Amino acid sequence: MIVNGKERDFDSGITVNELLEKLNLSKDTVVVEVNLEIVPKDQYAAKILNEDDKVEIVSFVGGG
Amino acid sequence: MLEVGKIKVFVNEKLSEVGDNSTAYDVRNLIKKDADIVILNGHIIKEDMVLKENDRLTLIKRGEVPTQDELEALLVARHTPGVHEKVKNASVGIAGLGGLGSQVAVSLARIGIGRLLLVDFDVVEPSNLNRQQYFIKHIGMFKTEAMKDLLTAINPFVEVETKQIYLDETNIAETFLDVDIIVEAFDDPGCKASLVNTVLSKLPDKTIVAASGIAGYFSNNSIRTKKIKDNFYLVGDNVSEAQPGCGLMAPRVAIAANHQANTVLRIILGEKEV
Numbered sequence: 087m088i089v090n091g092k093e094r095d096f097d098s099g100i101t102v103n104e105l106l107e108k109l110n111l112s113k114d115t116v117v118v119e120v121n122l123e124i125v126p127k128d129q130y131a132a133k134i135l136n137e138d139d140k141v142e143i144v145s146f147v148g149g150g
Numbered sequence: 151m152l153e154v155g156k157i158k159v160f161v162n163e164k165l166s167e168v169g170d171n172s173t174a175y176d177v178r179n180l181i182k183k184d185a186d187i188v189i190l191n192g193h194i195i196k197e198d199m200v201l202k203e204n205d206r207l208t209l210i211k212r213g214e215v216p217t218q219d220e221l222e223a224l225l226v227a228r229h230t231p232g233v234h235e236k237v238k239n240a241s242v243g244i245a246g247l248g249g250l251g252s253q254v255a256v257s258l259a260r261i262g263i264g265r266l267l268l269v270d271f272d273v274v275e276p277s278n279l280n281r282q283q284y285f286i287k288h289i290g291m292f293k294t295e296a297m298k299d300l301l302t303a304i305n306p307f308v309e310v311e312t313k314q315i316y317l318d319e320t321n322i323a324e325t326f327l328d329v330d331i332i333v334e335a336f337d338d339p340g341c342k343a344s345l346v347n348t349v350l351s352k353l354p355d356k357t358i359v360a361a362s363g364i365a366g367y368f369s370n371n372s373i374r375t376k377k378i379k380d381n382f383y384l385v386g387d388n389v390s391e392a393q394p395g396c397g398l399m400a401p402r403v404a405i406a407a408n409h410q411a412n413t414v415l416r417i418i419l420g421e422k423e424v
Contacts (some may be wrong), residue, residue, distance in 0.1 A: 114340045115342070116343055117343055117346050117347055117350070124347065124350045124351050126351055142378065144343075146346075146360075147389060147390070147392075148337060148391050148392045149337060149363070149365040149391060149392030149403075150251070150364070
């Protein structure tokens with residue numbers, strides 16, 4: 087699948103939660119978009135990603 | 151009925167009738183002889199010019215505090231005509247009034263934004279003054295009230311509404327229902343993500359301009375504005391987190407804040423690309 091514009095290899099059937107874990111990102115500080123649709127946080131555990139999905143993840147760091 | 155041989159022009163934003171061969175300096179000599187700055191249709195003129203119908207002439211005496219009536223006209227004179235009307239009609243919500251939010255609010259007030267909705271729950275603390283736009287006299291005041299005080303002193307023609315609440319998933323949508331654009335200006339990364347997620351899913355017709363990675367004194371040029379999707383812009387270097395050894399400092403925070411403010415302005419003026 088494409089993650090933030092780069093082709094990456096992950097097991098098929100991976101959920102958003104599992105992808106975030108593999109990328110070492112906290113689910114509390116990210117915005118996740120799959121095929122241009124925002125995925126609500128309460129769906130991270132259920133949302134399964136497919137091979138041809140285009141995933142965009144914005145991870146926020148503190149400071150303002 | 152307009153008299154024969156007269157044209158109508160706006161002098162300090164007031165409709166006036168003048169002779170149809172009148173020049174800018176003729177009108178100045180008639181209305182405000184001691185004005186040393188003459189602005190015709192938004193540009194300062196150094197040579198006399200014949201006035202045309204609907205010209206806008208602004209007469210200023212340097213150093214004189216203008217009346218409330220004159221003030222707005224004078225502020226407008228610095229803005230490109232056509233731009234001001236759009237900016238004046240815009241309504242922007244700012245979530246968080248710290249280093250980012252206080253600077254965004256000041257910049258948007260200076261360009262004559264129509265309406266600002268300022269949301270913060272916190273009070274001004276001494277440590278805020280290293281980068282936030284408050285003064286010593288504001289210490290202990292709610293940031294919403296302190297910012298309203300500041301903005302009124304800069305441009306009293308901005309409609310400022312304040313909400314002194316802690317924003318979370320339960321109140322974000324109702325809070326920002328009436329604004330066109332939302333500026334994410336929080337400090338905490340969880341609050342940042344929560345605001346952006348909520349706006350994108352519950353207020354899809356709004357645009358949000360967020361920031362991430364603004365700490366330290368890294369290169370100016372590593373602060374970038376990215377368009378993540380049609381209604382989501384992100385400012386910062388994405389990595390420079392505020393932490394011990396990498397504090398938030400006025401210059402870089404202000405660079406990021408003004409990326410946000412200029413993005414807001416560009417969106418208002420129909421410039422959707424970064």
